[in-house]
Amino acid sequence: MSRGWEAIRADVLRRIQAREWGPGAAIPTEEALCREFGCARATVGRALRDLAATGVLERRRKAGTRVALQPVRRATLEIPVIRQEVEGRGQTYAYRLLADVMEQPPLPVLLRLRLPAGVALRHLTCLHSAGGQPFVYEDRWLNPAVPGGQQPDFAAHGANEWLVANMPYDAGDIAFSAAGAGADDAAAFGIDPGTPLFIVERTTWTADTAITCVRLAYMPGYRLRMTL
Amino acid sequence: MSRGWEAIRADVLRRIQAREWGPGAAIPTEEALCREFGCARATVGRALRDLAATGVLERRRKAGTRVALQPVRRATLEIPVIRQEVEGRGQTYAYRLLADVMEQPPLPVLLRLRLPAGVALRHLTCLHSAGGQPFVYEDRWLNPAVPGGQQPDFAAHGANEWLVANMPYDAGDIAFSAAGAGADDAAAFGIDPGTPLFIVERTTWTADTAITCVRLAYMPGYRLRMTL
DNA sequence: TACACAAATATGTCTGCACATAATCCCGCC
DNA sequence: GGCGGGATTATGTGCAGACATATTTGTGTA
Structure with a gap:
């Protein structure tokens, strides 16, 4: 594995796809993850935020982060001139x-x-x-x-x-x-x-x-x- | 103005739309902006990164940040089930x-x-x-x-x-x-x-x-x- | 003149810490 | 048992500083 928040994002995504964390399941807290990955909480946060932006994760304060039950497929369209x-x-x-x-x-x-x-x-x-x-x-x-x-x-x-x-x-x-x-x-x-x-x-x-x-x-x- | 990185994003966007910074023009560096807004560089960076993600700005290391010449209109489509x-x-x-x-x-x-x-x-x-x-x-x-x-x-x-x-x-x-x-x-x-x-x-x-x-x-x- | 190399520089990323915010949880009260 | 309100807690945001990285720019050399 290389390094940085993109590596963390990739690893989290891998576990989700491997059903290690199934749909709807809560994943460990940022704190637990940053202990596991040996990095700062902000770095884990960056990775998880990105996955949430693409619809893979759902995050709510206090409730924690969970795998999206229904992975919304978001596509970005670049409207051409x-x-x-x-x-x-x-x-x-x-x-x-x-x-x-x-x-x-x-x-x-x-x-x-x-x-x-x-x-x-x-x-x-x-x-x-x-x-x-x-x-x-x-x-x-x-x-x-x-x-x-x-x-x-x-x-x-x-x-x-x-x-x-x-x-x-x-x-x-x-x-x-x-x-x-x-x-x-x-x-x-x-x-x-x-x-x-x-x-x-x-x-x-x-x-x-x-x-x-x-x-x-x-x-x-x-x-x-x-x-x- | 309220506060936070979203306020900075809004203000930068306003200036772009007001042609204060015209298309293709370079905008001040993060450092200059965070001095102006009185916040940390990370906060300005967050705002600018977001605007770059939506296609309003283009950023390159060393070259700086400039207003997108051709503001790509990106639309995100949520593919419905x-x-x-x-x-x-x-x-x-x-x-x-x-x-x-x-x-x-x-x-x-x-x-x-x-x-x-x-x-x-x-x-x-x-x-x-x-x-x-x-x-x-x-x-x-x-x-x-x-x-x-x-x-x-x-x-x-x-x-x-x-x-x-x-x-x-x-x-x-x-x-x-x-x-x-x-x-x-x-x-x-x-x-x-x-x-x-x-x-x-x-x-x-x-x-x-x-x-x-x-x-x-x-x-x-x-x-x-x-x-x- | 043309090219290779080195210095300068703006963004990219990370750390560690702090406080804010929103839910949830849980306990006490009716 | 049902309900309201405060303690708890995970995420959201912010700060200051540091180093990494990619380009540009300028310089020196062939």
């Missing part, structure tokens, strides 16, 4: 703005952004392509009332890239789903309406102000991969 | 085993599990339902050569629940996609073939041994939500 995703595949990226108008959004968008009825938002649609083929069709509603004032035109660069570079980010949510291609999607990709598409919907907030609400339709057959 | 997902919605969960046979898997499954041609795997199909309605159609290939010997029958409980409770877990990957319902899917859900479905595919390994490869087809309209 489309340009980088395309270029990471070795394909050439291209971006084309299809429309940029002010209009009243449909009700679902208003609800998601928690805005009153009647307001007009900036409505952008654009197409990201990879190696000449349509890759993602983007349909975005942008709140013009966001701080920072001046909003650029997005003819050259994608709105997302402008946002990540210029807007402080607070919170948001993402949803994945499948949907049949609508008329717009079908036109953008040159496919039949109803073709199953992978859909990503994102809403972004900064301090109670809705920034943007975007729907990304990926090309047919797209797979989003994550590693555990 | 289907039973819990259903019960969490307040619906009654039901599980039904549709088939359980040994057979040779199709080539894509063999490739994903890195198994030689000709081997037979246990092939399970089952249906999870929520509130009496079909919820997920599961198509699973299970390696019978996994250690632990005896494999139970899955008539009563889902294979996934048996696995998480009995198999040590090492690594795996997940992919999300959209696909039109095949004949099996259509029959399971009582829908037309070709209806867009949200598909999750998972492969699980333990120490170079493939355990299982599963395809989950979710009911039409299903949305997988994550929080950033």
Whole structure:
């Protein structure tokens, strides 16, 4: 065994996987473990905290540390910027703005952004392509009332890239789903309406102000991969 | 400001969002910051380490700490056990085993599990339902050569629940996609073939041994939500 | 000029100690 | 027996100092 808190983490994980400490069972206290490993309590604590963060252990004050009854599989998804995703595949990226108008959004968008009825938002649609083929069709509603004032035109660069570079980010949510291609999607990709598409919907907030609400339709057959 | 390393993390994050420290810029050293905050270096380090873990900062020895040029949005997905997902919605969960046979898997499954041609795997199909309605159609290939010997029958409980409770877990990957319902899917859900479905595919390994490869087809309209 | 090596430096980790905090446990009381 | 409240206890956080490690940077040499 090498050394350090990572070694302790590895050893604890090994014992859990070997069922030495079964699911739901309490493991020794930090004090007992640091006596066993011959290190400071902080070092054991670091290892156990890390295992708790990945869902392997559950810790509670006074109650002690126990093996998670139901090892939650947590996966971290790195949400890609489309340009980088395309270029990471070795394909050439291209971006084309299809429309940029002010209009009243449909009700679902208003609800998601928690805005009153009647307001007009900036409505952008654009197409990201990879190696000449349509890759993602983007349909975005942008709140013009966001701080920072001046909003650029997005003819050259994608709105997302402008946002990540210029807007402080607070919170948001993402949803994945499948949907049949609508008329717009079908036109953008040159496919039949109803073709199953992978859909990503994102809403972004900064301090109670809705920034943007975007729907990304990926090309047919797209797979989003994550590693555990 | 309250106190503790979380307060420091919040303050650093605030300055980044306020563009006090712009993207790509180096921020003061731990030493400088702990002088400013009037705390120990370990405390500042904890805050900065956490921000680095979430992708806001990038840290390198000697080079120092700088604001991530491209703030990677990392989202953590807690992969739900289907039973819990259903019960969490307040619906009654039901599980039904549709088939359980040994057979040779199709080539894509063999490739994903890195198994030689000709081997037979246990092939399970089952249906999870929520509130009496079909919820997920599961198509699973299970390696019978996994250690632990005896494999139970899955008539009563889902294979996934048996696995998480009995198999040590090492690594795996997940992919999300959209696909039109095949004949099996259509029959399971009582829908037309070709209806867009949200598909999750998972492969699980333990120490170079493939355990299982599963395809989950979710009911039409299903949305997988994550929080950033 | 180009390259190898050494000094400088910021982060990474560990120790040992202290106190804070939240549960649980247990004892006494009704 | 049931219940409330304080003692107990394991984890959470903090501090000051030390050494380890990875890079960078500057220097000297071929």
